[in-house]
Amino acid sequence: MRLSYKAMLTALLTGTAARAFTSLPRSRIARHRLSTATSLLQATPATSYDDGSSPIQITTPIYYVNDKPHIGHAYTSLACDVLARYMRLSGRDVYFLTGTDEHGQKVQQTAASRGMDPQSFVDEVSSSFRELLTLMNVSHDRFIRTTEESHKLAVQHLWNVLLERGDIYLGSYEGWYSVRDECYYNESELVDGKAPTGAEVVWLKKEDSYFFRLSDYQHRLLEYYRDHPEFIAPESRRNEVVNFVEGGLKDLSISRTTFDWGVKVPNDEDHVMYVWMDALTNYISALGYPDTKDGGNFAKYWPAGLHVVGKDILRFHTVYWPAFLMAAGLPLPKRIFAHGWWTKDGEKISKSLGNVIDPVELVDTYGVDPTRFFLMSEVTFGNDGDFSDEKMIYKINANLSNELGNLNQRIMTLVFKNCDGAVPSEIGPLTEEDEQLLATAASLSQRTGEEISKQAIHKYVDHMISMVWDANKYIDVQAPWVLKKTDQERMRTVLYVLMEVMRHVAILYQPLMPASSNMILDQLGIPKDERKFEHLAKEECKILLGRTISKPTAVFPRFEVPETAKA
CATH class of the missing domain: 1.10.730.10 (Isoleucyl-tRNA Synthetase; Domain 1)
Structure with missing residues (x-):
């Protein structure tokens, strides 16, 4: 037995x-x-990007609460936990951050389909992510939610800084948009009429939108990538980002008026902020931003030593996020590492195929440490992996x-x-x-x-x-x-x-x-x-x-x- x-x-x-x-x-x-x-x-x-001894912030992406957590969420969290625990045992002061991203059109639509108000819905789903972290013995120091009032104030402060510096302007937008990815795509990026991730896209009719002058940062980003080759890893992902930016950057639409579940734009409540500007700011709002004084967590841990993300959200972290920080006059994170995706028995994981891997079931079947061991040892970290x-x-x-x-x-x-x-x-x-x-x-x-x-x-x-x-x-x-x-x-x-x-x-x-x-x-x-x-x-x-x-x-x-x- x-x-x-x-x-x-x-x-x-x-x-x-x-x-x-x-x-x-x-x-x-x-x-x-x-x-x-x-x-x-x-x-x-020590490495070229880390002295091996200073206080360090390690982060997962904050997880989107459209559904319960899956193996990808567990994988990223475990990787960061292994790194954080290793560094702590080495004597380092580590601030390990994770949490949930709770705004956006997709969340509002899903909540409505379940007959719930958005806040009640995100409260329920966010708690499932907390429970998974506890189950898998993840040693995070802070769990942030983007519905926290302190986070909203931090995002609005960052918006005002960018506005005052002339990097935000009001215009209008129309184009292809993926609700699932919460991302805008150029026509040239579509594959068989879908987003590169396989998500469905819809054509957004012309609407008023605030824009971030992303195009102004194309050359600065390329210079930064050149001068800091360790900034993006592994190398294949770095090459991917460099090629994307070299292809030309357009200004980024950063607000919407067709839904209202999000952080309100300061002094213009008809607009809510583009979810990625809201979400990415968590890395500094969790450290107390806009309080940057000596003695606080921001002064102690920023710039982050390491952001660990899935390869599907690489662009947001290596193009949009550093551009926002450059515009605000803030230091950039030292390193962004993108890992791969999991398949199941050689097939892409999807609800339609019925092969979604539930990390809770893995733990119930095999135990916590054996699950941690398998996920961290089965594949080269950074590459795709297959589970069976x-x-x-x-x-x-x-x-x-x-x-x-x-x-x-x-x-x-x-x-x-x-x-x-x-x-x-x-x-x-x-x-x-x-x-x-x-x-x-x-x-x-x-x-x-x-x-x-x-x-x-x-x-x-x-x-x-x-x-x-x-x-x-x-x-x-x-x-x-x-x-x-x-x-x-x-x-x-x-x-x-x-x-x-x-x-x-x-x-x-x-x-x-x-x-x-x-x-x-x-x-x-x-x-x-x-x-x-x-x-x-x-x-x-x-x-x-x-x-x-x-x-x-x-x-x-x-x-x-x-x-x-x-x-």
């Missing part, structure tokens, strides 16, 4: 290690060599149950049974094989930090998987179960080396699988205040000789496919 998630969670929660500490002296030779092995640790490296239950089950069983979970179970069971329920009280000198494995573990922080600094989350996971492979190979070669009969001192040394390696693995896996990693750290007997990256190289934070441990339990039970599913 397949274990339910509740059963898995119960198994995990019963594995808390005892906290009995027994301080016994460590071999002088072993102490020296372990210290040497861990001296390779370095701080997370078969792939997910294989990855859970291969990388988590068979490799990481089984390794931890083997180590802890051997220690518990053969060392009187405690960490070995004495160990012998280290061999070359011991030192090599410990050195590999000691360099893991540096190697994973380099990948995180580039948002290469999949490579971060690859390094972790490789480390577990190395440890599994080591235990198979050293065979401590055989050493028990032939050389107990060597057996104790091997088990101690493995526990120290597992300490590194579990501490560095916390950003990806926080609950499961801490279960392993509990079994290892690592105090809760010694689980940050700074503790990896500290002599006094290594596995304490003689410390009592509790009987280990499985952290990643194997996922068994029900017989009905096999049939």
